[in-house]
Amino acid sequence: MAQTPKSVSRLESHLGYWLRFVSNHVSHSFMQKVESRGVTVAEWVVLRELLEGGEMRPSDLAQKIGMTRGAISKLVERLCVKKLVARQASSSDGRVQQIELTAQGKRLVPMLAKLADENDQQFFGHLTSEERQMLHGLLQSLVKTHGWKELPVE
Numbered sequence: 603m604a605q606t607p608k609s610v611s612r613l614e615s616h617l618g619y620w621l622r623f624v625s626n627h628v629s630h631s632f633m634q635k636v637e638s639r640g641v642t643v644a645e646w647v648v649l650r651e652l653l654e655g656g657e658m659r660p661s662d663l664a665q666k667i668g669m670t671r672g673a674i675s676k677l678v679e680r681l682c683v684k685k686l687v688a689r690q691a692s693s694s695d696g697r698v699q700q701i702e703l704t705a706q707g708k709r710l711v712p713m714l715a716k717l718a719d720e721n722d723q724q725f726f727g728h729l730t731s732e733e734r735q736m737l738h739g740l741l742q743s744l745v746k747t748h749g750w751k752e753l754p755v756e
Contacts, residue, residue, distance in 0.1 A: 628725045629754075635717040639710065640684065644755040646714050648677050649686060649703065651753075653711045657702040659692075668752025686710060 613619050629643075636646050651667055652658070658666075664674040678701055681687035686707035692698040703711070726734055 624725075628721065631724065632718065632721045635721060636714055639714060639717070641681075641686070641710075641714065644677055645681055645684075645686075646718075647753055647755045648674070648681060649707055649711050649714065652687065652701065652703045653708065657700050659698060660689075660701055663701070667755070669755070681707070 633643050636643055641649070647667060648663065651663060655663070655666070660674050660678055661671055663678075664671045667674075669677075678687055678689065682689055685704055687701050688704050689699050689701050692700050726737070729737065
């Protein structure tokens with residue numbers, strides 16, 4: 603068996619390795635949970651943003667979550683087919699489209715949010731409140747330091 607030179611760091615010595623390890627498991631678990639309810643993680647992000655922001659233009663939603671207009675259009679179309687989102691012409695300018703959650707979408711979002719809460723509890727529930735706050739703060743600091751804006755949808 604070949605020996606690794608001491609100057610080559612081990613995979614396990616990298617924070618990125620551990621972040622990816624944890625992220626993969628947490629994300630995969632959540633993906634399975636929301637897909638069991640008929641939506642993708644990207645669709646969940648759109649639904650959650652519409653619940654908070656109310657009726658808006660697709661271009662505003664795209665900017666808010668850091669996606670292209672084309673990607674948002676595809677997601678909105680899928681959500682319209684699923685009757686979770688409705689699209690209509692703006693009352694002030696018929697050329698502009700507005701999107702909003704349907705009644706069915708408004709009922710689904712809290713159920714999906716509960717799945718997100720349960721997923722967090724499953725993976726991070728063993729941490730103390732202080733440890734969770736510290737981890738949350740450290741991750742937010744990384745996002746802020748690097749100026750990341752796009753919401754994680756995959």
